[in-house]
Amino acid sequence: MKKPVYLDYAATTPVDPSVADEMVKYLTPDGVFGNPASRSHAFGWQAEAAVEASRKQVASLIHADPREIVWTSGATESDNLAIKGAVAGRQDAHIVTSKIEHKAVLDTCKWLEQHGTEVTWLDPAPDGSISCQQVVNALRNNTVLVSLMLVNNELGTITDIAAIGSELRQRGVLFHVDAAQAAGKMAVDVTSMPVDLLALSGHKVYGPKGVGALYVRRSPDVRIEAQIHGGGHERGMRSGTLPTHQIVGMGKAFAIAQSRLEDEVRKLESLRESFLAGLEPLQGVSLNGSRSQRVPGIVNLSFDGVEAESLMLGLRDLAVSSGSACASATIEPSFVLRGIGLSDEQAHRALRFSFGRFTTEEEIAFASSQIVDVVSRLRAVR
Incomplete structure (x- = not known):
């Protein structure tokens, strides 16, 4: 056939062959297989160094500080962590999003809506765009978060994140952006795009499935509540043993994407x-x-x-x-x-x-x- x-x-996307070759080095007994959280021996130190080097590679593609990168299992988890983490503990929270977001955003917002969070669902224009004015008009005194994707996964339409983010930054409203379909396919620069939380995926950029990242802005500091507990990993935002081989794969894939x-x-x-x-x-x-x-x-x-x-x-x-x-x-x-x-x-x-x-x-x-x-x-x- x-x-x-x-x-x-x-x-x-298929995993780039050079990415797969790099990942194998972090799986076997003669490679770097240790737990990055094991701080008492060389096996753990080597794994931690690999994780931190990969953090720099992912940060570099979006022009972020490596300390702003939080490892997750993928963009779906990153979206959940950003949205739920921003709303957690707020009794009168209001969110603005659109009707054509990825299901990871839509279903998360619907779940929050069922549990008392107010959600405004914006209608896109016929070309799939959401205007800055639409977002501004939807804001309320209790608006905590706006969540919009940078590139629509079905249409390919680009949202004017820079303009929307500028308006939100002036009003002190957090801005979450799903950039899974944008990274590696267009310039993404968090120094010129005023975003607070940005979701990334490894397998959309010729890296492995099962790994992603959430950019969490540090200056001024953005605080979100953890959704997975158990060890306080990733600056307390996402607990769990880090999959070194997948993280290394994502880092390598992002480095290749930046160079090409x-x-x-x-x-x-x-x-x-x-x-x-x-x-x-x-x-x-x-x-x-x-x-x-x-x-x-x-x-x-x-x-x-x-x-x-x-x-x-x-x-x-x-x-x-x-x-x-x-x-x-x-x-x-x-x-x-x-x-x-x-x-x-x-x-x-x-x-x-x-x-x-x-x-x-x-x-x-x-x-x-x-x-x-x-x-x-x-x-x-x-």
Whole structure:
């Protein structure tokens, strides 16, 4: 069986081979396998040094102080820690977020809402954007936190975090940003983006699954309540034995991403243009999301007259998605697409194509050709 062309990088990325090679060094008896919290012998010291070196690598990509990086199991935990940790102990807290955030944010805010926290759910514009004015208008005297993603995981639309953060900083409101889809795909600089809490994921940046980080601003100091207790690790914000091999993998992956950022952005832009050019023979193809304020690696398209599920069945040689991997347990149309105003019928006709480091021009040409053939065939038999 021919290996399918992988066009689902927004769901997860393969681990870069050099990252995998580095991780192996921290697993076996002849490697650095000690517990980073073991401070009484060399095995622990070596592991701790590796963890701290990786902390610097992750911090460097987003221009943070290494002391502002808290290790977690992934962006989902980072989002939970940021949001719940900011609200903990406040009886009259109010949160502002949007209706098209990642489920890690939506479900966390819904849970808090059920337990007494007030939540304002912002409606995005048709291109998936949230305006600064929308956020400002939603603020109240008891607003504790605003939570918005930097890059939407289904649309690729970029939120103007810098403008929103500037307004929130002036008002003393904490700003949490999910940057899982942004890191390594665009410049992320917490010195110019006034954010307080920022979630990162290893497996979206060619690192391993099961590891992530939360940026927690130190100046002025941001305090959040721990959600996992048991040892006071990570400055008391996240207890648990640190997985040295995964952390080293994430650090290596982020270092590679930083060194290749400009080249990879140019490559993804070229791949996107080639992909869309290859679909020009088709009529009735609509781009969902912003045409200009977007990362190049995610393209969400609706095909008139063709159900996405039928199209995916026809595209057996392509690995694509009809929405977020984190919402794949449901056959309901994408809540993100409905959130930007698409009807259920329109949402059911959409597919997400996402490209990455190992995507080739030949694969893009093959994918475009396959889509044109299958869409044309499905429309002919309607």
